[in-house]
Amino acid sequence: MKLEGNDWFYSKEVKKHFMKPQKFLKNENEIKNFNGYGKVGNMKCGDMMEFWIKVKNDKIIDVRWKTFGCASAIASTSMLAKMLTEKKGMKIEKALTLTGTDIMKRLGGLPKIKIHCSILGDQALREAIKNYLENQKNG
Amino acid sequence: MKLEGNDWFYSKEVKKHFMKPQKFLKNENEIKNFNGYGKVGNMKCGDMMEFWIKVKNDKIIDVRWKTFGCASAIASTSMLAKMLTEKKGMKIEKALTLTGTDIMKRLGGLPKIKIHCSILGDQALREAIKNYLENQKNG
């Protein structure tokens, strides 16, 4: 792992979100409040992520997640959750444009080797939006 | 150079003879008192030795030498001079039986690598005896 020159292995922001992750799914009962769900990654690769979104008027107004993975995987999911919900929610259109790089920037950077493997958040989100849109169509 | 486990590179006896060599030729004028002369070795190999003997009644009663060479070469020549003269001289017959090993023993041993190159003393002695015997014949 390449070190970024600070006192921890990751940036301060990564450490903050890893140690105090935001908006993870505490309780299975919460699931019913969400209308979109996505899941990416697998255990074999060491990273697996679930993402729940609550959409109202084309806007994501709340999210939950669960992640099996390393510190940067956990932190990046937590950061994504924060980005989506911080200004009273985010328009689906805008959410669809979010990339791993956007998350990484907010995290204050990640070690090179981590970039491609640990930022599954944007993909999980896209899956969740897709699922939401399909739910809308079907239901 | 292999070390022999004492505090100096060579044995105490080598050190003694090297630091205070005995019976070397101090003065060219002494040469005339001797009736046998031998010279062995060469500068290229780093060891060259001259040996003068004074024979009386088939007995070597005094010797002188000069040596260009390392500490063990100097010490072994000095030791040979001592061995030849210590008991009021040595019979030629007996002197002819002296070997490098005899000298080495008296010196308390030598590093392996030194043995073949630095003990020219017995050879110089033999040359000197030969020279003496020839002088006798001719003169």
Add this chain to the structure above:
Amino acid sequence: MKTIYLDHGSTTPVRKEVLKESLPYFSKIYGNPSSFHTTGLIAKKEINKARKKIAKILNCEEEEIIFTGSGTESINLAIKGIALNELVKGKKGHFITQKTEHDAVLETMKWIEKLGFEVTYLNVDEKGIVKLDELKNAIRDDTLLVSIMYANNEIGTIQPIKKIAQIIHEKGKLFHTDACQATEYLSINTKKLGVDMMTINGSKIYSYKGSGILFKKKNIKLTPLIHGGHQERGTRSGTENTPAIIALAKALEISEKEKKKENERLTKLRNYMIKRIENEIEKVKINGDKKNRLPNNVNVSFYGVEGESILLRLNEEGIRASTGSACSSQSLEPSHVLLATGLTHELAHGSIRFTLGKNTTKKEIDYTINKLKKIIPFLRTISSAWKKIKTKR
């Protein structure tokens, strides 16, 4: 916050007594041991004494000890030294090792394969022990060397060295063992073990980093990796590292003296730790062999969580450990050792290694377990893998 260092398998601090003994050799007794004057001679004599001490401990001759610059270098010298003997004669040959070796062995073997040598990588059983019948069958006429480690650095599994030596010698072949992890705790009597070459590593035995030993029976000729001024009887050139050599002798002396007692103490502590983890945290798997195991090694996989996360949260509590997860290594694959014992990728990703040491106390272990009992459940709460595991199994 107090640091609880449970990563002695990675490296050890230099022992106070070892540092004290070797300190004068930096600026006071600094002569080049090959120099032909008293300053050099004094250094030379101390190196000779150290060599003698070590030879006694290893039950071998002084000339059978080669001082090197690391465990890794010793291993490279043992393997390449034999391979290059053949190469300069225009010949090739066959080597045997096994899958749970340290990278120092595996990467070296991979390289000699590039040169045209053949290498057999033996399998291990689920405890990490090499399969003896497989070994027996693997030995060929053109086998030049078998290299099998004494004890594994990740899971602590101890190989049946004597039996392995016997099998190899019955076929008239040479045996090198990587004893980097074993040195501090197990017998290193080379005659009793029956090894032909053995690697020892300063940095794992409370001695210097950048120091190692290769024991090599005197009838074995090795092509040097490092040519030059003919030090170490020509097998390893370069001005002798006097402080490191003095330190190695002292460290081995102390370890030899305390070995039995320390082995017993740590075995108890290790068993206590394993038992508490098994009893107090659900869904865990102890990796390696519970019996044939280094007394200081605890390697455990936690279902549903990933090792790096555990590691970093332990780190926040002052606890230092290591993991077989891919996430803390340069590669994307989890520990080749755990995979070779048949562990799933999932469990390999979720493994943590604790390696206890001379200052490790029961209190530290209790503290660690208490922290684990908070960290593991929390990480499982946020883990996408946990619910299924919990309910399924």
Add this chain to the structure above:
Amino acid sequence: MKTIYLDHGSTTPVRKEVLKESLPYFSKIYGNPSSFHTTGLIAKKEINKARKKIAKILNCEEEEIIFTGSGTESINLAIKGIALNELVKGKKGHFITQKTEHDAVLETMKWIEKLGFEVTYLNVDEKGIVKLDELKNAIRDDTLLVSIMYANNEIGTIQPIKKIAQIIHEKGKLFHTDACQATEYLSINTKKLGVDMMTINGSKIYSYKGSGILFKKKNIKLTPLIHGGHQERGTRSGTENTPAIIALAKALEISEKEKKKENERLTKLRNYMIKRIENEIEKVKINGDKKNRLPNNVNVSFYGVEGESILLRLNEEGIRASTGSACSSQSLEPSHVLLATGLTHELAHGSIRFTLGKNTTKKEIDYTINKLKKIIPFLRTISSAWKKIKTKR
């Protein structure tokens, strides 16, 4: 008796400041720099800082610095690293060096010759300087590397490195220089020198034995001598020797700061010593180049006496020096360096090298000369060679 150490070319004591700076890294900041926890991270960060400092001094990039276990190892890595690149591809090639190199270069070259590589050993002139036109003509299409030392360890002759680099680069070839002896006194700005690889040695610059650096331009790929855990970007595996690395950075920092002044001071002292020897002892020959010469090197042959005898008598007076005589070496031949400059065997046998250092004083030099003025005449008195020399010449 006070020791007068005039053998800094053999090795140097570790500087007080260097030891002080690096001492905490034995038992306090002892983590394995590759470990994934704070104990390892702290060590890693200090190593990175050291690397940065050194890169600045060498005027190169951090990734161009490889820490090794000695000067000898660095040299072996530079030469074999290039040779083995070819060998694994089944190819061979041509190397160039010159006759007055250190054994670390010469023995390595001899070994790759055994593997099928061709090596040209260039001649030097009577001052020990490589013949540039010979170099130009020696470079072939299949030349893989030219290795020519910066300054000679025996006679102190400084090679025209920049010109050499130019000639080599005009033909598009690679240039390694062994700067073990030059580091402390001459510019080691790799860009200004124009070298592609350069060897630095801890034990010669008041730093640790068992430590070295290979500077290597980043576009150069070297096959490692030591495979394993991929440290030093895979070029040199083995747990980083943190104390030695910290020490190297500090030693280079100090040497860089004091270089100019110390060079001037020692040049004066050296010239003073040479002048006194020439004026006050008859029939002597100063070996090497009086101008292009390391400021700390005095190499002199005394007609009619043998070096080991002088050395040991100096030693008895507390003075430590070295000699090119065969008698103090493992071989039976006197210094290959002196012979290459055209010296007779006789004079080579009678050579003494004094290498001054940071604590050397004029008083010590005076003491040494006064002792020489007794020792040389006495040894000449008992020498079988002196009379002829004295009268003939």
